[in-house]
Amino acid sequence: MTREPPVSDLIAHPRGGYQRRRSLVLTEESARHPFRALLPPHVKRDLIPIPAEDLWRLTLADVRGFASVYVAATAAILVFII
Numbered sequence: 202m203t204r205e206p207p208v209s210d211l212i213a214h215p216r217g218g219y220q221r222r223r224s225l226v227l228t229e230e231s232a233r234h235p236f237r238a239l240l241p242p243h244v245k246r247d248l249i250p251i252p253a254e255d256l257w258r259l260t261l262a263d264v265r266g267f268a269s270v271y272v273a274a275t276a277a278i279l280v281f282i283i
Contacts, residue, residue, distance in 0.1 A: 237245065
């Protein structure tokens, strides 16, 4: 008497060897970043490319922000010391 291996209807055995898992979300490979590749097209349409040179430019608002934080930190340290 030969027995057949137990097979359930809930278990699916892949045939033909190894099958690659497919992603649930279609990605766009031209985005060049994993997070940006997952964004839908209507979100990426509104993104504005900023040149890297503009990100490193020092503005007057940056100088004012640094000066105000420096003065506030110095005043707080002096209050705790005195």
